[in-house]
Every structure is written in structure tokens, then in C-alpha cells.
Amino acid sequence: MRDLHLPLNQTQRVRLEAALHELQTLAPAAASAAAVTVADNIAVNHEDNILKGHGTTDQDGEVVATLCGVVERVNKLVYVRTLRARYKPEVGDIIVGRVIEIAPKRWRLEINFSQDAVLMLSSMNLPDGIQRRRTAVDELNMRSIFEENDVVCAEVRGFQHDGSLHLQARSQKYGKLQRGQLLTVPAYLVKRRKLHFHHLEQYDVDLILGCNGFIWVGEHVVVREIADLKEDEQKLSAEAETFTPIETRRHICRLANAVRVLSALGFTLTVELIIQTAEASISSNVEINDMLGAEFYVQTAEREAKRRGDLLGKKR
Amino acid sequence: MEYVNPLTGFRVDGRRPNEMRQLKGEVGVVSRADGSALFEMGNTRVIAAVYGPREIQNRSQQQNNKEALVRCEYRMAEFSTGDRRRKPKGDRRSTEISLVIRQTMEASILTHLMPHSQIDIFVQVLQADGGTRSACINAATLALADAGIPMRDIVTSCSAGYLCSTPLLDLNYIEDSAGGADVTVGILAKMDKVTLLQMDAKLPMDTFETVMDLATEGCKAIATYIREVLLENTKQLECQRG
Incomplete structure (x- = not known):
């Protein structure tokens, strides 16, 4: 299986296979029946005029999948x-x-899309929080906001007519992300929700599930009101020198490893599931580095199979 | 040398004339790539990785900005052949095969859906035992489908030859180097269109047709197998996702 090249022993292999098989039986039959590959015919009733969406094409009057x-x-x-x-x-x-890349008046961001996204200087809040025209001085100081290789959180603003993607960051919650880990998972594992920013209070950790499959696990930062910013500036410079406490760092690593395990097993990433996995590792006394070992993978798969089984049982 | 036993009708490796080598396809072998596949035809073993669609890295290569740019790189590993020899990157053989694979894949990729982007296909031969060109195309198809790149149809390729006045399907290295004709065919499996046809040596017209028909049959068999692999993989991913 993908990403999963584990040194499993005989028992673990059997258990993992059993758990995965369990998941397969739990999945609704409709899901596997609707699976198509490239050039498969899609059965449609031609009498009601249908609309062909993404991933389909018309071949000799038949609807054919291209993905x-x-x-x-x-x-x-x-x-x-x-x-x-x-x-x-x-x-x-x-x-x-x-x-x-930093280009004139804009930053280029890698976001796992077929092109680089563009974040304009004019479509983000300045650090001083004042609404005004962006001057040439601002343009020269762009590196003081984001540098190359910085991790940034933003919102999709829309497509330009030439097909390029524009982003915006017009709120205090968007911006540079520091002191944490960036994880890349396949984009289909993150579902669109109302909430993508999560503050896990018990760990003092921020978790951002980006829709593009980039997941940020980092130290919690307090979102300041613009008015408070000036007063906080002195504090901020002092704060920059203090380090993230070791306890928080451990939590970050634990959550990040939970995400790694779940994405390697191909489970949809939700906050609940990530927290559950991290909690399970704590309660069964699994060290952070052992979370990526074979045993924890098998346990996670088994737990997920059981959870989905219970959910299905409740529905019935 | 006898390539087909006149008594039993078996070939040097024990196959019948119209028998293919064993196929094996595996998806998702390179973790960092967008799509990847391992494809085996008997002892020929090929790994393919697809990156993209992604931002064009070298703007000067962009021909038009309405279609995606497809690039392909073919390489033989040093340990892939019997004699271990350092293979320079830009030799004529690999440049030619890169071009062939690129053109074959480009025919099926719906490039107009991904403007301003490029798709990189890297194929590497891990074990060479004849028919690397076909195996590379099959591996590239699997990898492209795994990367979720829209395609018109599944492209598959298979070779056939003519030795001892018998048409032979899927030549191995010994048969390949026998000096007879070697016909490599690539088809769009469902639309039944030919996208690749190569032949070294000469064949009479009527024999050529039987040999090509044999190769086309082989392509279709491979297509059925590839679709099985892809469907199985899709179902598994969907089930695990929940």
C-alpha cells in the first residue's frame, strides 16, 4: 500500500489486513460500485438531459470518465x-x-495546485493594521513581511481571467506561521468544513487543516486586536527570544505524527480523529518516535475499523 | 538458433507463440511523486514517477499557453542489463525513447485542461529483458492515472516479432536480439486507435498485418489488466477514506 512500507511481522500483517478488510466491508456498497477508472463508461439515463461535469467526456454519445x-x-x-x-x-x-518567490507587489506561493498562487501585497493586511495605499516603500519592505520559504496561511480569493489563482489574507488569523511543523497530505483527505483553524487548548497547539492538503501544527498564537498591537510590540520582541516550551514541542510532534499515520493509512483527516489518535498514543504509552512504527499503524487501523463499525451500528 | 521448438511449438523461455509474459502492476511506489507505478512484464521491470501538473519551470520551453507541457525522461539503471555499464544520460537511444514515450502519452493526456502548467514523467528501467519501451509506456499510463491527470483513454503498448516463420508476442531479450523484425505497437485501448508503431527490419505486407494484429491483441490484454489494477486501487482508497 501507498506510503506504507513497514517492517510488519506476521501477526501485524494479518491484523492490518483484517482491519483493512473490515473497513472495506463497512464502506457502503454504493461507494465501490461508483468507482470508475479512465475510459470507463458512466451509465446515465439519456432521456433526462444531463450535464457533464469534471472528469467526464463525450465519446460517440456515451459519457466516459477521464479520471x-x-x-x-x-x-x-x-x-x-x-x-x-x-x-x-x-x-x-x-x-x-x-x-x-517574491515578485513585484506580490508573493508566489506553492499550494499543491497546477500553478503557483499569487498573493498580492494589496490584498493583505499590513502589520501596522492601517488601511492605506501601498507605497513604493511598502513594496521594498515586502521581505520583512514574508520571506522565501515562509509558511503562510491565506484564503482563496478567486481566479483572474488569465487563469492564475489569487489569494488574500485580510484578517489577523491569516499570515505567517511559525514555530511548528508543516505536513503535506493528499488533498482529498481534507474535507471542506466551516472551521479549519483549531486551537487545541489541552495541548496549547494550533492546528490548521488547509484545504489544499497542507496541514500546520504549531504553537498557539494569540490573535491580537489591532488596537493592542502597538502596546504589544515591546512584549513581542522580548517574546521572540523565549523559546517554545519543551512540553508544547512534544505535543506538536505527537499531533504531527498522528497526522502522518492517518494520512499514510488514507483516512479522512478531521480534528476529532487526529486528537483521538494522539490521545490513544498517550493512553497506551507509545513514545512519540514509536508512533511511526508498525505496531501503532496496526492499532490505528483497528481502532478506526471499530469506530466506523460502532457508527454504523448506531445508525441501524 | 531455434527460437520456436519445431516439435512442441514452445519458445526459448517456454511460452507459446501467442503467450505474454506475466504482468504485474503496482501503484503508488514513490511517496514524494504525484503519481507513480511499478510495471513488470516478466523480467522487464520499470518504475515510473509523474510530477505535476505544476508551474512551468523553464518558461522558454512553453510552446503555447493554452496547453500543458509534457516532458519525459527515460533512463536505464546501470544495473539493469547483464553487463554493468555506466549509461550516459543523453545518449541517442534514451533520447529517442524519451521522445517516443512523450509523444505517445501526449496523445492521450487532455492537455488543454491544464494551461500554464507542466507534467513531468520519469521512467527508469530497473531490469531490462526486452520490450522496455512497451513496459515504460504501460508504467507511465499507470502513473498518470494515479496522479489524477485527465486522459482520453488508457494507452498501452506491446511488442511482437516474427521468428522461425511464426509471429511471436511480447519478445524477450534473446528473441529481441535475434535479428528478426520487432514491431512495437501502442494503442488507445478503448477507442481502438494506434498512437505508436515502430518496426526495425522488414516484413512482407501480409505477415506484418498478422504480427501487428497479435501485438494489438496483446495491448488490449494489458489494458484490461491495467484497468483492474486502477479500479482496485480506487476502491481501496475510497473505502479507507470512509
């Missing part, structure tokens, strides 16, 4: 939802990206 994925039907629309593909942005998505 591997799952057929979804919404009223008249028929499309193929891909599993392992690059991120497809939608307006309003919260994403995490990495700055790769």
Missing part, C-alpha cells in the same frame, strides 16, 4: 470526484502555502 475516482451525481450534473489528484481550489478555501 480515476468516484462518480457523483447532483441533480442533472454528473462528475467524477478524484481521489489522488492535485488540489482544485474553490473561492473561500482556507489554504496553507509556502512562499517560493
Whole structure:
């Protein structure tokens, strides 16, 4: 299986296979029936005029898939939802990206899309928080806001007519991310939700699930009001020298490893599941570095199978 | 040398004339790539990795900005052949095969859906035992489908030859170097269109047709197998996702 090249012993292999098989039986039969590969025919009723969406094409009057994925039907629309593909942005998505270039008045960000995204200087809040025209001085000082290789959180603003993707960061919650880990997972594992920023109070950790499959696990930062900013500035410079406490660092690593395990097993990443996995590792006294060992993978798969089984049982 | 036993009708490696070597395809072998695959045809073993669609790295290579740029690099590992020899990167053989693979794959990729981007295909031969060109195309197809790149159809490729007045399917290294004709065919499996046809040596018209038909049959068999692998993989991913 993908990303999963583990030194499993005989018992672990059997257990993992059993758990994965369990998951397969638990999945609704419709899901596996709707799976298509490239050039498969999609059965449609031609009498009601259907709309062909993403991943489909017309060949001799038949609707044919051009991707591997799952057929979804919404009223008249028929499309193929891909599993392992690059991120497809939608307006309003919260994403995490990495700055790769500073161009005039803009930053270019790598966001796992087919092109680099553009964050304009004019579409983000300045650190002093004042709304004003961006001057040439601001343009020269762009590196003081984001440098190359910085990790940035932003929102998808929209597509320009030439097809390039524009981002915006017009709030205090967006901006540079520091003191943490960036994890990249396949984009299909992150579902669009109302909330993508999570503050896990018990760990004092921020978790950002970017829709593009970039996940940030970092030390919690207090979002300051603009008015307080000036007063805080002195504090901030003093704070910069203090380090993240070792306890928080451990929590960051533990959560990051939980994300790694879950994404390698191909489970949808939700906050609840990530916390559960981290909690389970604590309660069964698994060291942080042992979380990436074979035994914990098997345990996680088994736990997930049990959880989904319980959920299904409740529904019935 | 006898390549087909006149008594039993078996070939040097014990196959029947119209029998293919054993196929094995595996998806998702390179963790950092967007899509990757390992493809085996008997002892020929090829690994393919696909990166993209991603931002164009070298703007001067961009021909038009309405379509994606497809690039391909073919390489033979030093340990892939019997004699261990350092293979320079830009030799004529690998440049030619890179070009062939690129053109074959480009015919099926829907490049107009991904403007301003490029797709990189890297194929490396791990074990060479004849038919590396075909194996590379098959591996590249698997990897592209795994990367979620929209394609018109599955491209598959298979070779066939003509030795001892018998048409032979899927030549291995010994048969390949026998000096007979070697026909490599690549088809779009469902649309039944030919995207690649190469032949070294000459064949009479009517024999050529039987040999090509044999190769086309082989391609279709490979396509069925590749689709099985992809469907299995898709189902597994969807089930685990929950």
C-alpha cells in the first residue's frame, strides 16, 4: 500500500489486513460500485438531459470518465470526484502555502495546485493594521513581511481571467506561521468544513487543516486586536527570544505524527480523529518516535475499523 | 538458433507463440511523486514517477499557453542489463525513447485542461529483458492515472516479432536480439486507435498485418489488466477514506 512500507511481522500483517478488510466491508456498497477508472463508461439515463461535469467526456454519445475516482451525481450534473489528484481550489478555501518567490507587489506561493498562487501585497493586511495605499516603500519592505520559504496561511480569493489563482489574507488569523511543523497530505483527505483553524487548548497547539492538503501544527498564537498591537510590540520582541516550551514541542510532534499515520493509512483527516489518535498514543504509552512504527499503524487501523463499525451500528 | 521448438511449438523461455509474459502492476511506489507505478512484464521491470501538473519551470520551453507541457525522461539503471555499464544520460537511444514515450502519452493526456502548467514523467528501467519501451509506456499510463491527470483513454503498448516463420508476442531479450523484425505497437485501448508503431527490419505486407494484429491483441490484454489494477486501487482508497 501507498506510503506504507513497514517492517510488519506476521501477526501485524494479518491484523492490518483484517482491519483493512473490515473497513472495506463497512464502506457502503454504493461507494465501490461508483468507482470508475479512465475510459470507463458512466451509465446515465439519456432521456433526462444531463450535464457533464469534471472528469467526464463525450465519446460517440456515451459519457466516459477521464479520471480515476468516484462518480457523483447532483441533480442533472454528473462528475467524477478524484481521489489522488492535485488540489482544485474553490473561492473561500482556507489554504496553507509556502512562499517560493517574491515578485513585484506580490508573493508566489506553492499550494499543491497546477500553478503557483499569487498573493498580492494589496490584498493583505499590513502589520501596522492601517488601511492605506501601498507605497513604493511598502513594496521594498515586502521581505520583512514574508520571506522565501515562509509558511503562510491565506484564503482563496478567486481566479483572474488569465487563469492564475489569487489569494488574500485580510484578517489577523491569516499570515505567517511559525514555530511548528508543516505536513503535506493528499488533498482529498481534507474535507471542506466551516472551521479549519483549531486551537487545541489541552495541548496549547494550533492546528490548521488547509484545504489544499497542507496541514500546520504549531504553537498557539494569540490573535491580537489591532488596537493592542502597538502596546504589544515591546512584549513581542522580548517574546521572540523565549523559546517554545519543551512540553508544547512534544505535543506538536505527537499531533504531527498522528497526522502522518492517518494520512499514510488514507483516512479522512478531521480534528476529532487526529486528537483521538494522539490521545490513544498517550493512553497506551507509545513514545512519540514509536508512533511511526508498525505496531501503532496496526492499532490505528483497528481502532478506526471499530469506530466506523460502532457508527454504523448506531445508525441501524 | 531455434527460437520456436519445431516439435512442441514452445519458445526459448517456454511460452507459446501467442503467450505474454506475466504482468504485474503496482501503484503508488514513490511517496514524494504525484503519481507513480511499478510495471513488470516478466523480467522487464520499470518504475515510473509523474510530477505535476505544476508551474512551468523553464518558461522558454512553453510552446503555447493554452496547453500543458509534457516532458519525459527515460533512463536505464546501470544495473539493469547483464553487463554493468555506466549509461550516459543523453545518449541517442534514451533520447529517442524519451521522445517516443512523450509523444505517445501526449496523445492521450487532455492537455488543454491544464494551461500554464507542466507534467513531468520519469521512467527508469530497473531490469531490462526486452520490450522496455512497451513496459515504460504501460508504467507511465499507470502513473498518470494515479496522479489524477485527465486522459482520453488508457494507452498501452506491446511488442511482437516474427521468428522461425511464426509471429511471436511480447519478445524477450534473446528473441529481441535475434535479428528478426520487432514491431512495437501502442494503442488507445478503448477507442481502438494506434498512437505508436515502430518496426526495425522488414516484413512482407501480409505477415506484418498478422504480427501487428497479435501485438494489438496483446495491448488490449494489458489494458484490461491495467484497468483492474486502477479500479482496485480506487476502491481501496475510497473505502479507507470512509
